Amino acid sequence: MPFLQAARVLLEQEGLRVVGVAASSAEALRRAEELRPEVILVDIRLGDESGFDLARRLADRSQDGAATVILISTHMEADFADLIAESLAQGFLPKPELSAHAIGQIVDGRPGGWPPG
Numbered sequence: 001m002p003f004l005q006a007a008r009v010l011l012e013q014e015g016l017r018v019v020g021v022a023a024s025s026a027e028a029l030r031r032a033e034e035l036r037p038e039v040i041l042v043d044i045r046l047g048d049e050s051g052f053d054l055a056r057r058l059a060d061r062s063q064d065g066a067a068t069v070i071l072i073s074t075h076m077e078a079d080f081a082d083l084i085a086e087s088l089a090q091g092f093l094p095k096p097e098l099s100a101h102a103i104g105q106i107v108d109g110r111p112g113g114w115p116p117g
Helices: 002-014 024-035 053-061 077-086 100-108
Strands: 039-043 068-073 089-093
Touching: 024 039, 024 053, 024 100, 039 053, 039 100, 068 077, 068 100, 077 089, 089 100
Parallel strands: 039 068, 068 089
Antiparallel strands: none
16 A cells, blocks of 8 residues: 555554645645645655655745644654754654654654654
């Protein structure tokens, strides 16, 4: 099962409503404008595109705090710590740790979200 579909099923089973998915930066920007989600998950690696660039563009468009941008990756946060710290994303989650609870911790600014500690 592709990751997008698996993540959607997991998060919906945990009580989150997934309003859309996107396979490219352009599609993500369009969908975010159209759907106005509360949380946007952005994969650091988007094929030939940069998830960091997309996260910055999404955060720039959400200056009023309308959407929380969270970076996700198959890599651990230490692999991209400097880039994550410099990003405008509110948090980071390794894909194996993706859950409604982990997203909630980042959104609420509770311990366990990024930045650590």
